[in-house]
Amino acid sequence: MREEHVIEAEGLTKMFGTFTAVDHITFDVKKGEIFGFLGANGAGKTTAMRMLCGLSKPTAGRATVAGCDIVREPERVKRNIGYMSQKFSLYEDLQVWENIRLFGGIYGVAEREMAQKTDDMLRRLGIYGEKNTPVKRLPLGWKQKLAFSVAIFHEPKVVFLDEPTGGVDPRARRQFWEMIYEAADRGITVFVTTHYMDEAEYCDRVSIMVDGRIDALDSPGGLKRQFGVGSMDEVFYKLAREAKRGE
Amino acid sequence: MRQRVKVQGGESAGRTGGKGVFAAFVKKEFRHVVRDKRTMLIVLAMPVVQIILFGFALSSEIRNVNVAVLAPHYDEQVRRIVERMDASEYFTVTGMLTSDKDVDMAFRDGSADMILAFGGGFDEVYTVEGTEIQLIADATNTNTATTMVMYATNIISNSLTDGQQEMKAGIVPDIRMLYNPQMKSSYGFVPGVMGLIIILICAMMTSVSIVREKEQGTMELLLVSPMRPIMIIISKMVPYLVLSFIDFLMIVLLSVTVLDVPMAGSFGALCVLALLYIIVALSLGLLISTKVESQMAAMLGSGMVLMVPSMFFSGMIFPVESMPLFFQWLSKILPPSWFITGVKKLMIEGLPAMYVAKETLILTVMAVVLIAASLKNFKYRLE
Amino acid sequence: MTLRYLLEKEFKQFFRNPFLPKLVLAFPVLIMLVIPWIMTMDIKNIGVTVVNHDSGGAAERLIRKIETSEYFILNGVEHDYEEALTALEYAKTDAIVEIPADFDRRLTTEGSAPVQVSINAVNDMKGALGANYLGALCNEFSRETLGGAVGQGGAAAAPKIEIVTQNRYNPYLDYKMFMIPALMVIVLLLLGGFLPALNIVGEKEKGTIEQINITPVSKFTFIFAKLIPYWVMGLLVLSVCMLLAWLVYGLAPQGNVGIIYLFSVLFILAVSGFGLIVSNYSDTMQQAMFVMFFFMLIFMLMSGLLTPLRSMPDWAQYMTVINPPRYYIEMMRMVYLKGGMLADLQTQLWALVAIDAVLGTWAVLSYRKRE
Numbered sequence A: 001m002r003e004e005h006v007i008e009a010e011g012l013t014k015m016f017g018t019f020t021a022v023d024h025i026t027f028d029v030k031k032g033e034i035f036g037f038l039g040a041n042g043a044g045k046t047t048a049m050r051m052l053c054g055l056s057k058p059t060a061g062r063a064t065v066a067g068c069d070i071v072r073e074p075e076r077v078k079r080n081i082g083y084m085s086q087k088f089s090l091y092e093d094l095q096v097w098e099n100i101r102l103f104g105g106i107y108g109v110a111e112r113e114m115a116q117k118t119d120d121m122l123r124r125l126g127i128y129g130e131k132n133t134p135v136k137r138l139p140l141g142w143k144q145k146l147a148f149s150v151a152i153f154h155e156p157k158v159v160f161l162d163e164p165t166g167g168v169d170p171r172a173r174r175q176f177w178e179m180i181y182e183a184a185d186r187g188i189t190v191f192v193t194t195h196y197m198d199e200a201e202y203c204d205r206v207s208i209m210v211d212g213r214i215d216a217l218d219s220p221g222g223l224k225r226q227f228g229v230g231s232m233d234e235v236f237y238k239l240a241r242e243a244k245r246g247e
Numbered sequence B: 001m002r003q004r005v006k007v008q009g010g011e012s013a014g015r016t017g018g019k020g021v022f023a024a025f026v027k028k029e030f031r032h033v034v035r036d037k038r039t040m041l042i043v044l045a046m047p048v049v050q051i052i053l054f055g056f057a058l059s060s061e062i063r064n065v066n067v068a069v070l071a072p073h074y075d076e077q078v079r080r081i082v083e084r085m086d087a088s089e090y091f092t093v094t095g096m097l098t099s100d101k102d103v104d105m106a107f108r109d110g111s112a113d114m115i116l117a118f119g120g121g122f123d124e125v126y127t128v129e130g131t132e133i134q135l136i137a138d139a140t141n142t143n144t145a146t147t148m149v150m151y152a153t154n155i156i157s158n159s160l161t162d163g164q165q166e167m168k169a170g171i172v173p174d175i176r177m178l179y180n181p182q183m184k185s186s187y188g189f190v191p192g193v194m195g196l197i198i199i200l201i202c203a204m205m206t207s208v209s210i211v212r213e214k215e216q217g218t219m220e221l222l223l224v225s226p227m228r229p230i231m232i233i234i235s236k237m238v239p240y241l242v243l244s245f246i247d248f249l250m251i252v253l254l255s256v257t258v259l260d261v262p263m264a265g266s267f268g269a270l271c272v273l274a275l276l277y278i279i280v281a282l283s284l285g286l287l288i289s290t291k292v293e294s295q296m297a298a299m300l301g302s303g304m305v306l307m308v309p310s311m312f313f314s315g316m317i318f319p320v321e322s323m324p325l326f327f328q329w330l331s332k333i334l335p336p337s338w339f340i341t342g343v344k345k346l347m348i349e350g351l352p353a354m355y356v357a358k359e360t361l362i363l364t365v366m367a368v369v370l371i372a373a374s375l376k377n378f379k380y381r382l383e
Numbered sequence C: 001m002t003l004r005y006l007l008e009k010e011f012k013q014f015f016r017n018p019f020l021p022k023l024v025l026a027f028p029v030l031i032m033l034v035i036p037w038i039m040t041m042d043i044k045n046i047g048v049t050v051v052n053h054d055s056g057g058a059a060e061r062l063i064r065k066i067e068t069s070e071y072f073i074l075n076g077v078e079h080d081y082e083e084a085l086t087a088l089e090y091a092k093t094d095a096i097v098e099i100p101a102d103f104d105r106r107l108t109t110e111g112s113a114p115v116q117v118s119i120n121a122v123n124d125m126k127g128a129l130g131a132n133y134l135g136a137l138c139n140e141f142s143r144e145t146l147g148g149a150v151g152q153g154g155a156a157a158a159p160k161i162e163i164v165t166q167n168r169y170n171p172y173l174d175y176k177m178f179m180i181p182a183l184m185v186i187v188l189l190l191l192g193g194f195l196p197a198l199n200i201v202g203e204k205e206k207g208t209i210e211q212i213n214i215t216p217v218s219k220f221t222f223i224f225a226k227l228i229p230y231w232v233m234g235l236l237v238l239s240v241c242m243l244l245a246w247l248v249y250g251l252a253p254q255g256n257v258g259i260i261y262l263f264s265v266l267f268i269l270a271v272s273g274f275g276l277i278v279s280n281y282s283d284t285m286q287q288a289m290f291v292m293f294f295f296m297l298i299f300m301l302m303s304g305l306l307t308p309l310r311s312m313p314d315w316a317q318y319m320t321v322i323n324p325p326r327y328y329i330e331m332m333r334m335v336y337l338k339g340g341m342l343a344d345l346q347t348q349l350w351a352l353v354a355i356d357a358v359l360g361t362w363a364v365l366s367y368r369k370r371e
Helices: A045-052 A074-079 A096-106 A111-125 A140-152 A170-185 A220-227 A232-240 B002-013 B019-035 B037-057 B076-087 B101-108 B142-162 B186-216 B218-223 B229-257 B267-291 B295-312 B325-332 B335-348 B353-382 C002-016 C020-038 C057-068 C081-089 C103-109 C124-154 C175-206 C208-213 C219-249 C257-281 C285-301 C314-322 C324-338 C342-366
Strands: A005-016 A019-030 A034-039 A060-065 A081-084 A158-162 A189-194 A205-210 A213-218 B065-070 B091-097 B114-118 B131-138 B170-178 C046-052 C072-078 C095-099 C112-120 C161-168
Touching: A005 A045, A005 A189, A019 A045, A019 A060, A019 A189, A019 A205, A019 A213, A034 A045, A034 A170, A045 A060, A045 A158, A045 A189, A074 A081, A081 A140, A096 A111, A096 A140, A096 C002, A111 A140, A140 A158, A140 A170, A170 A189, A205 A220, A205 A232, A213 A220, A213 A232, A220 A232, B019 B037, B019 B229, B037 B186, B037 B229, B037 C285, B037 C314, B065 B076, B065 B101, B065 B142, B076 B091, B076 B114, B076 B142, B091 B101, B091 B142, B101 B114, B101 C324, B114 B142, B131 B142, B142 C124, B142 C161, B142 C175, B170 C124, B186 B218, B186 B229, B186 B267, B186 B295, B186 B335, B186 C124, B186 C285, B218 B229, B229 B267, B229 B353, B267 B295, B267 B335, B267 B353, B295 C020, B295 C175, B295 C285, B325 B335, B325 C020, B335 B353, C002 C020, C002 C219, C020 C175, C020 C219, C046 C057, C046 C081, C046 C124, C057 C072, C057 C095, C057 C103, C057 C124, C072 C081, C072 C124, C081 C095, C081 C112, C095 C124, C103 C112, C112 C124, C175 C208, C175 C219, C175 C257, C175 C285, C175 C324, C219 C257, C219 C342, C257 C285, C257 C324, C257 C342, C285 C324, C314 C324, C324 C342
Parallel strands: A034 A189, A034 A205, A081 A158, A158 A189, B065 B091, B065 B114, B131 C161, B170 C112, C046 C072, C046 C095
Antiparallel strands: A005 A019, A005 A060, A205 A213, B114 B131, C095 C112
16 A cells, blocks of 8 residues: 555644644545645645645644655655745745755755756756846746756655646646646656646546545546536536635 | 725825825734734833843942952051951952962952052051052953042042041032932933934834835835825834834833933923934834845844944943044934933933923934935835 | 755855845944944043132132143133033033132131032933042142141151052053954844844745755754854954954954954854844744844843943843853953963853853754744
């Protein structure tokens, strides 16, 4: 079982005071899968993801990521994952290659491989020409590409993407998903939150969170069949209608 | 919130902005300030803790001076002088040295601040040609050294003339200490600490809050609203004005109740002076905010950089009269100097309000100049 | 190994900041060049206004004596006390000496006469010194006028005892020499404290700390990488200050410079560690700044930098036991002025080491990678 499931969560819960942000969620993610984590704003997606990344301590429940317990050994979890937060969080005052170098270095990429790997990656992204550009001068679409590349630069087992395509045009989103597929092909498990329903269709399996709970979990086709509708949009609306939390 | 404000102000109010809009803006700013509980706590608690701490602890009075004695013979006369020294409130005799070599040691290990060295043949002083008493002072702190030597000289002279028949002769000065008969250090420090805390808190709060809006891009949102820029700025300053004034009131209250600093003059006049000073300080923060781009620069500029001149040039620690003339002039362009002088006159000397007319006038001029300068800068940036 | 990459980042960020490098250079230089000139507690030029009710020669002589004294400035002679008091209230003069109408007569007939002295004592130091100087002046005047008479009245064998003063370590009584080491401490304290306090919380506000927290970097490495630049900066700033002190004021340490650097390393760790702790606990830069400002004032004013420790009440002196600048300034003055050696500074050394151990550990522990 362990080998197959890269993420296993059981009754994972997070409370802020009396507010239950994440309410006993249980699910697992298979190796090499693209797992879509859907939900309205405020449904608890980011909180759940932060717990899995070892950035937030669960109030109750347990989970393992890449075979490591997120409660007891968060630092071991971190060695095996990559993360791209909703808000762009690379160093704006550093140049493109300097950001890659910093995080490569932290994850233990060897000094002699660093330059070669950096160049390869920038070429693959098609932003080799911006190698020496300070990050703050990159357009948003490119920043997101860069953030994703930094997240997978050290070849993690799982990469967590928190609304990675927010605020960019459809073409850039399309390109971004091509990068995701490419990573998945190389065997990296992708855990992605989004509220674009067309993106949900790209995932192997999708879970939908409502008010901190996972109300549905299946492949996009399975969900459509289950709710008897023709699109993920409709699945989402059916579920979201029951939500009690506002924005 | 902002949406609603815009609608309320609407086109009818034009760029002038009605009273309702202004009130809404002020309310918004208040909410911003009150929400950050930790900053609020610090801003309100800081003056309380500091005025109490410094009021009691800051003092340059001489006390507990350690004195070591170096005497070849420990005779009657030496003993009398040493006892006199020890009995004085300023000196504590800590030990006897036997040789010149011990002097340096005693100074270095801190067991002595001053050494009383008696010359040879002291006991035969009445019969032979005389002798000398040497006061060797650790003069690293020249200020303390001068004072302790002065006190010691007095004690020794008195002790020497003691045996003789005292004759009241010459001029007998009858000295009165005006305004501070108990010679409390806090009388001097309280106005200084007050001036320092108010200017730094005000300048930091204003500059940071405006620069943060610039940094986050929310300033643009405010500027497209129907309010005039000056009203936006004023609405940002109102909460800080209120907070600082509360700070001021707490400082006065504590000074009077805990530190026994008198409130001898008109309290109303003092409030007016403080209000003016707060406005000057807020305007200074405003000016800084128009000059810098990042929060960090705003904070270090208004907090750290401003702290140094406010502390050293305002007469809080070093008397302005003793500074070279150029620096005396420099101190005159600093708002705290005037505020501190004014507070001393009103609180401690208890002079009528008209005595601070000059200070009031100068602070007013400063406020006008600072506001005009920052508005000019502000507009320039918008264009 | 990770440390190296983190350090590269810290230094690049520092030098690319449009404000910080300028500040770190200009702040110490300006302070060292300007502030020493105003650091004087010498109270000279005490303004005196005389109210003279007597027309005799003795009164005139007394006035002349005040006028020629190096401590006093004669601001005028009035005939009315109210006039003089107004001048004092307007801060045009500091003291009033009132000579009574029968001054001359009593001095010649009774051999003694009172003089009324009123001093503005809002500044207690100034009041006390003014009173002392005036007292001494009166004594001298009496000796000059009645000299012979008083001496003979005493005893034929008046003891010829001379009181001689010797000022060690600062023979010219230059207060600057005492305060310049303190200024260096202030510079290091402010830069070494405020900059780290804004650092981590700045990363929090920008969100970049998230990307660091998600990595397996150890807390210790991260904090250590934050500290090292402040060591480098602090030691450079200190060197600039020491150089300026020597070039501009001719002040060079009497003792071993190595001791100063040893203590500086310890001191910077203490204040920068404290700054990082504050930064770790703060949510916004503004919070960090205010908290830091609060402590900075306490650190500075309760360390003996500006007022003597010994003058504080006992409870306040106990509080300074945990105040890092206290030990650092004691060392600075000891080494700079008295040529103290490491053996003289054991207390200060171990106190700083203990403070460092606590603050360093705390700085690492208070950095939370997980909520």
